[in-house]
Amino acid sequence: MKFFVDTADTAEIEALSRTGLLDGVTTNPSLIAKSGRNFLEVIAEIARLVDGPVSAEVVATGADDMLREAAKLLTLGDNITIKVPLTMDGLRACKTLSDDGVMVNVTLCFSATQALLAAKAGAAFISPFVGRHDDVGFDGMSLIQDIRIIYDNYAFDTEILVASVRHPVHVLQAAKIGADVCTMPPAVIRALANHPLTDRGLEGFSADWAKTGQSIL
DSSP states (O other): OEEEEEOOOHHHHHHHHTTTOOOEEEOOHHHHHHHTSOHHHHHHHHHHHOSSOEEEEOOOSSHHHHHHHHHHHGGGOTTEEEEEESSHHHHHHHHHHHHTTOOEEEEEEOSHHHHHHHHHTTOSEEEEBHHHHHHTTSOHHHHHHHHHHHHHHHTOOOEEEEBSOOSHHHHHHHHHHTOSEEEEOHHHHHHTTOOHHHHHHHHHHHHHHHHHTOOOO
């Protein structure tokens, strides 16, 4: 499974990139607005920090304007992926862009039939929002399972990018289902490494080593 980080915090992206575990970045206008910085400058900086796909989202709602915005965003880096909403205009823009060889991430997916449309439009990624789905009384991971079955039935190349990930259990469940990507806030990526028994074991090893009075260096 690929790990993307869902943030516009360039310091966090740089730190996680140094771990070698980061495969890409997703952003959206809300995340960049929180940074208080210029939208285009942030996207360009992120694209320089990572080698993998960087999802940059259009803000227009009409297909023609989405395509104009996409053309501008694509100048910010060779690894830019255009992010469009799962609307009919978004799907039209997706089809046009994908036909031109541009990677497209179709976002705000909440049903398997929406995901089917995105795959038919040539999306590189579909972003179903599991946390938001859970919030309104649905099972977000059942949605991932349905999309996985449909995509496998027809050998679609579209990658399932699990979004709105709230905790490590979402990541575990997505991996068991066979999702291609999880995009997570930095805190969730770090939480994946945490376990109290690991901490306890390390404390024991450190205490025993200190008693020897030795040094490796």
